[in-house]
Amino acid sequence: MAEEEKSIQEELSLPILLAxxxxxxxxxxxxxxxxxxxxxxQADxxxxxxxxxxxxxxTTTAFYDRPLRRISSDVSKNLERALALVRKCKHSRVLCHVFAISTGADFRKVSGLLESSIADLTWLLSIFDFEGGTNLSLPPIASNDPNFAMVWSxxxxxxxxxxxxxxxxxxxLASLAGDSDRNKNMIVQEGGVMPxxxxxxxxxxxxxxxxxxxALLNLSNDKEKVRSIAAELAVPxxxxxxxxxxxxxxxxxxxLVSIMAETEPTVQDEFGRENVIRPLVTLLGMDVVLDDPKLQSGKPSLHSLVQINKELARDPSLNHVHHSNSSSSLHSDGNSRGGHHRKDREFESPELRLELKISCAKALWKLCRGSLLNSRKITETKGLICLAKLIEKERGELQSNCLMAVMEITAVAESNADLRRVSFKPNSSAAKAVLEQLLRVVSEEISPELLIPAMRSIGFLARTFPAKETRIVNPLVTQLGHRNADVASEAAIALAKFVSPDNFxxxxxxxxxxxxxGVPQLMxxxxxxxRDQVNGLKLLCYLALNVGNSKALEQARxxxxxxxxxxxxxxxxxxxxxxxxxxxxxxxxxxxxxHRQAYGP
Structure with missing residues (x-):
């Protein structure tokens, strides 16, 4: 570590002195x-x-010194051997004659080492000569591992x-990182992240x-590398x-945001503190119109007013967004960046716009998994309404990613009463919009990839629904009879949250x-x-505890x-x-x- 702390000039002073x-x-x-x-x-x-x-x-700013430090260390070792050898040649004539006979092989060996050092330095100087073209040669120091030379250069x-x-x-570097984990480790260890x-x-x-x-995306395949990337102030x-x-x-x-958040959950909140949610929601909603009267009705809550004031205090440029009734789309990311690119975006192909929205939806999904900070930030923006609109209008991967994002937000809300009360209260327009689409998916879709996250989301919110909201239960009951075992099991899990003793x-x-x-379908x-009877059995037990005098339960034995x-x-x-x-x-x-049988715990 002490050697690493030396300047590169100090590092080179030793081999120069030895030469x-x-x-x-x-x-x-x-x-x-x-x-x-x-x-x-050779020494000269x-x-x-x-x-x-x-x-x-x-003379070069931001000099990349990692290979020079490594080669300098080897050069110093080889010059030390050469110095020890030539010093032995300064003896009395009798000893010199004996020494000459026994050291011929030593001279050849040391000469070979110095020649290797010369070749290493020649190669090293050539990779910094950007006017001379690409150097495809392989230095001796990398003869056992050619990728070292490729990574360094x-x-x-x-x-x-x-x-x-x-x-x-x-x-x-992107190609090398995609080839093997060893290459990924090498790139990170040799200082490739910062450049x-x-x-x-x-x-x-x-x-x-x-x-x-x-290249950074290909490097982010495990926790340690993602932490190394984040340590270089990558998130801002x-x-x-x-x-x-x-x-x-x-x-x-x-x-890149998606893979980092998925691979190392500790960076989720770091992204949240840098407010990555705002540009993601802005990009996701680039084509979403939010002028639906149903979504604009109702007075803003005290919490939302406080949040708006906080945002205005941080950035006065948001003033026009909150005070303009005609602004109905998510084209402000909360700061003045990106204005000239928004105009360019109008001329981008529909395919590229769709790809961007798919990527942003996936990033929101991964960022919200288990993260209260990011889930709250989405609910404090127009993110929930945007997700609801896209679930309604889109199909395929974009719709699926939006559903997964909603599922992760509701999962966090299930375990956090404050988020649940503020963001999913019954009179919230955003919550209503999301619920309508979740119910529509459960009632109309047939794909397990869509049904399962929709049902899970409804189940996570089970404690927010009043008793009169029976329309929410009916679609879930219907799915108990789904031919896909996973879908039927998820329906049972969701319904169990409605009838659990935890639910008022x-x-x-x-x-x-x-x-x-629901009883015949459950039976x-x-x-x-x-394969998975426990979820259905739990639901049946809750029904027995809550409505044990039901004729349906008796008839179903x-x-x-x-x-x-x-x-x-x-x-x-x-x-x-x-x-x-x-x-x-x-x-x-x-x-x-x-007919009774004894059963005990």
Missing amino acids: DRVIKSAQEAESSKLECAELAK RLYQKLRSAVRLTT SIAAVQMGHLRDRLEAANN LLKLLKEGASVEAQIAAAT TIVKVLGDSPAKVQVVVAN NCVEHSKAIVEFD NLLKTNS ALNVIEGTARSVGAQHPDSRELFARAVHHLTLYQAGA
Whole structure:
């Protein structure tokens, strides 16, 4: 670590001094004079190249010194061996004759080492010569691992080269990072992250930014590398580029946000603190019109007024957004960046606009997973309404990503009462818009990829619905009979949240399930879905506890079903055995004539 802290000039001073000593000691040799003279010539060549390297480091800004430090260390070791050898040649004549016989092989070996050092330095100086074209040779130091040379030369070009060289080198790093984890580790360890971030931030060309973002994306495949990237202050740079770049760049940068947030959850809140949600929502809603009277009705809540005032205090440029009734689209990302690119976006192809929205929706999905900060930021903007509109109008991957984002937000809301009360209260226009689309998906769609996140979202919000909202229960009951076992099981999980003792309206919701003929479908699910019976059994137990006197439960022989199924399921889920026992006991009280079997926890 102490050596790493030295300046590169201090690092080079040692081999320069050693080369000078080899030359002087060789001149004083009394034996093996020819061999010593040859070593002196090699030392002189090293001396000249080392001096050239020093001049390069002092005249070049942002010099990439990692390979020079590595090669300098090897050069010093080889010169030390050469110095020790030539010093032995300064002896009495008798000893010199004996020494000359025994050291011929040593001279050849040391000479070979110095030649390798000369070749290493020659290659190193050539990769900094950006006027001389690409150097495809392989230095001896990288003979056992050719990728070292490619990584070093590419990083040097990204950091120090002309724009054309930087673009080509960034593409090389992206390709190398995509080949293997070993290459990824090498690029990160050899200092490749900072030059890539600099290239991304400068915005010298669209192609260069895309190449840099792609390389960073390919590096972000595990927690340690994502942490290394974030440690280089990557998050503020990424957010800035996302807010002020052409759409082609924004697509790749949004994908970078997704992969970083998914791979290392600790960066989610770091992105949130840099307010990445705002540009993502802005880009996602670039074509969304929010002038629906249903969404504009109602007075703003005290919380929303406070939030608006906070935003205005941070950025007065938002004034026109909050005070203009005619502004109905999400074209403000909360600051003055990106204005000139918005005009360009009007001329972009529909395919590119769709790709950008897909990437932004996926980034929001990954950012909100388990993150209260990011989920709250989306609900404090027009993000929920935007997601609802896209779920309604779009199809395919964009619709699916928007549903997944809503699912993650509602999952956080389930475990956070404040978020649930503020953002999903019954009279909230955004909450109403989201709920309408969730119900529409559950009622009309057939794809499990859409049905499952929609049902999960409704289940996560189960505690927000009043008892009179029976229309929410009916579509879920219908899905209990879905031919896809996963969909039917998810319907049971969602309904269980409505009738769980944690839900204040559990009795009313239980009555609604019975009224919508949910018991027969639930019984059929328990018979046919042998792979996952526990969720259906929990739902049945909750119904037994809440409406145990129901004729539907008696006709379906619910007591016998619970007793029979609980025996096989209870062993695999011991934490639910008490619930099963309570349900059996409760049904026994209401169904006195039923066939009873003893069941205990």
